[in-house]
Each structure stands twice: as structure tokens, then as C-alpha cells.
Amino acid sequence: MTVHGAGRTDAGVHAMGQVASVQLACAHDAPTLGRALNAQLPPDVRVLGVEEAPADFHARFSARFKHYRYQMERAPIADPFRRAWTWHVPDALDVDAMAEAAQLLVGTHDFAAFQSAGTSVTETVRTITRSAVTSGDVLVYDVEGTGFLRHMVRAIVGTLVEVGRGRRRPASMASLLEKRTRADAGRTAPAQGLFLVRVDYD
DSSP states (O other): OOEEEEOOOTOEEEESSOOOEOOOOOOOOHHHHHHHHHSSOOOOOOOOOOOOOTTTOOOOTTEEEEEEEEEEEEEOOOTTTTTTOEOOSSOOOOOOHHHHHHHOOEEEEOGGGGGOTTTOOOEEEEEEEEEEEEEEESSSEEEEEEEOTTTTHHHHHHHHHHHHEEEOTTTTHHHHHHHHHHHSSSSOOOGEEEEEEEEEEO
């Protein structure tokens, strides 16, 4: 039995909306399977629902859109209760500049500048439908698209933080997309602030 996930998350990344598909041969109905799985899984992993799907459904390859969220804590002193869920960035950040830079990523672009070095993926064009920074108790970056490269969201966040710190202009995001060079973009943000929020299917 092979279980296929909708996305591969790095160690330390969280998934609120992970979807998995598996082919089973049993007489149990979907609700019973859900209860049985939760009885066996560790307490930090929960099955929220089980549904029958067409035979050709694949959690990863049938996905049409994914929504990721990255959370940053901006307090001068890191909250120990948030350390597993946020990246602590105590610096003063220009949130408006970050939001402007994020908006430049919407559309179909080559995101090679935001892909981890050494990956085997050769097609680096992706379509982003939403890219937004919102400020509150926690600074949040939400991004939705048809697909993502390895470490792409974390590399974008690292670059946005450089914009917020004033180390690069918002317009530099367009230049990064054009030049396609990973070394020109910002650092890869830590894993713990990233969440897979939702996966959409037709």
C-alpha cells in the first residue's frame, strides 16, 4: 500500500490542509476508516475527513491549486510559545514595501531564482494567483498558485524580509524573475513558519 501526499513538506514545515490518496480493498466505510486512523496516529497528526475518490485520483498530480502561508513574529523578544510556528524577525520592517514586492509575483513567471540549488526539476515556470503580505499580531505572507518549486515559498519570504529591512527595493523582485539566478535572491527562511493551508481540486 502506497500513500501519496499532495505536497512534500520539509522537516519543520506544518500542514493544516494536507491531502493524501491511497487505494484500499476493505469493507469499512469512510467515517469508520477516519476513526480507525485517528486511533492509531500520534496526537499531533489528525485525519479530518475521509472520502471515496475516482480510481484515477492522485493527491499530488490531480491538484489544481495550493495555498501556503508563512508567519513571522515581529516582537522584540521571541514568544517561546510561538517559536515552533513562526520565524522571529525583530527588526523594523517596511510592510508596505513587502506587500508591493509580493504583488509583483502574481502571474505566470519563471521562478528559478527562488528554487533550491541542486534540484532535478527543469521546468521552473509557475503561475501565482495570490501573493499578499498582511500585518497584525503576526506578519503573514499568503501565496496561492498552481504549483511550487522546492523551497520556493521560503526563498520568497527571505527575499521579502530583505525588502522590508530596506536592503533591496520592491521592484527588484521583477529583476529576480528575469535573471533567474538563485544567488541574487534572499536567504531561505526557516521551515517552522511555513504552513500548507489548502489544496484544491477540480
